[in-house]
Amino acid sequence: MSVITTPTVEQLRDQVRAAVITQADPGHDEARAVHNGMFDRYPAVVLRAEQVADVIAGVNFARDTGLELAVRGAGHSAPGFGTCDAGMVIDLSPMRSVYVDPVTATARVDGGATWGDLNYAAHAFGLATTGGIVSTTGVGGLTLGGGIGYLARPYGLSIDNLRSAQVVTADGRVLTASQAENADLFWALRGGGGNFGVVTSFEFQLHPVGDVYAGIFLYELASARDLLRFFADFIPTAPEPDGAFPAFQIAPPLPFIPADRVGDTLCAAIVHWAGPVSEGRRAMAPFREIGPVVAEMAGPMP
Numbered sequence: 304m305s306v307i308t309t310p311t312v313e314q315l316r317d318q319v320r321a322a323v324i325t326q327a328d329p330g331h332d333e334a335r336a337v338h339n340g341m342f343d344r345y346p347a348v349v350l351r352a353e354q355v356a357d358v359i360a361g362v363n364f365a366r367d368t369g370l371e372l373a374v375r376g377a378g379h380s381a382p383g384f385g386t387c388d389a390g391m392v393i394d395l396s397p398m399r400s401v402y403v404d405p406v407t408a409t410a411r412v413d414g415g416a417t418w419g420d421l422n423y424a425a426h427a428f429g430l431a432t433t434g435g436i437v438s439t440t441g442v443g444g445l446t447l448g449g450g451i452g453y454l455a456r457p458y459g460l461s462i463d464n465l466r467s468a469q470v471v472t473a474d475g476r477v478l479t480a481s482q483a484e485n486a487d488l489f490w491a492l493r494g495g496g497g498n499f500g501v502v503t504s505f506e507f508q509l510h511p512v513g514d515v516y517a518g519i520f521l522y523e524l525a526s527a528r529d530l531l532r533f534f535a536d537f538i539p540t541a542p543e544p545d546g547a548f549p550a551f552q553i554a555p556p557l558p559f560i561p562a563d564r565v566g567d568t569l570c571a572a573i574v575h576w577a578g579p580v581s582e583g584r585r586a587m588a589p590f591r592e593i594g595p596v597v598a599e600m601a602g603p604m605p
């Protein structure tokens with residue numbers, strides 16, 4: 304007769320280099336927090352993975368104990384998928400390395416890196432790829448959901464630039480997914496979210512993008528109709544380096560916002576020109592015509 308034993312948290316701790324934080328440990332409150340404060344959940348175990356071996360051990364532990372498993376990159380999930388109650392969280396945020404190969408114009412990015420991490424590393428080589436508009440969003444969750452951003456018009460979605468992924472599957476194996484290898488898994492990763500395994504690294508195609516001309520124009524809310532009509536006409540035929548989009552924005556307390564307008568609900572054009580920076584100012588001209596500009600901040604930036 305074979306005896307089935309359930310692994311204990313102590314056995315997991317002996318096995319991994321990662322911090323393993325339970326509800327009894329100090330730091331559990333910090334370890335369980337996600338970006339969206341509406342999700343105030345209490346996982347039984349948080350494993351702060353530092354390398355692939357930790358992820359394999361964590362997946363095996365969750366499977367063998369029957370614990371629900373949530374995977375967290377930068378924790379930006381709107382529906383709170385990066386945490387759970389009474390289950391296990393594999394927190395990839397310690398795994399944030401980015402390796403850029405300027406010869407092939409590719410980057411190998413750890414599963415817990417943010418877009419800020421990738422942009423910083425790639426910009427040193429005058430390279431970039433389509434990623435999120437906010438630097439603290441995770442490469443993981445954003446890419447697995449498709450990934451739209453400023454560079455989508457010239458270079459496609461984040462998943463269009465994904466060349467391969469290293470994945471720990473539910474049975475604890477480590478697979479490479481690409482067009483050539485495990486192509487069905489690669490297909491599923493490109494938009495299927497975090498449901499097909501834990502991606503420990505992503506390989507991206509990069510493009511020659513150095514400094515861009517970008518920023519924001521804020522208009523009175525009364526201009527919203529004109530703003531949206533403008534975009535409907537403008538964006539289908541706009542030059543590809545133009546990655547602008549319309550938005551609604553509560554004016555934040557920033558130096559370029561007139562003090563008496565802070566807190567007002569305004570509409571906005573978030574502008575982004577990825578062509579030659581010297582053409583940036585001219586590319587912005589149509590946005591000044593939409594309506595009275597309440598505040599403006601646009602210029603060259605990395």
Ligand SMILES: Cc1cc2nc3c(=O)[nH]c(=O)nc-3n(C[C@H](O)[C@H](O)[C@H](O)COP(=O)(O)OP(=O)(O)OC[C@H]3O[C@@H](n4cnc5c(N)ncnc54)[C@H](O)[C@@H]3O)c2cc1C
Pocket residue numbers: 338373374375376377378379380381383384385395414415434435436437439440441442443444445446447448449450451452496497498500501502503
């Ligand atoms: C401020 C903000 C700005 C945003 N801007 C954009 C934008 O410009 N473009 C856009 O397309 N989306 C944007 N989003 C949406 C964002 O892409 C999704 O919320 C995404 O899921 C966040 O990824 P994350 O890694 O930060 O989140 P997490 O909460 O860590 O993860 C989200 C989901 O992805 C899974 N996951 C994350 N990493 C991995 C991994 N390595 N392996 C397996 N599964 C993983 C998790 O299990 C979870 O289900 C934005 C969201 C926020 C909050």
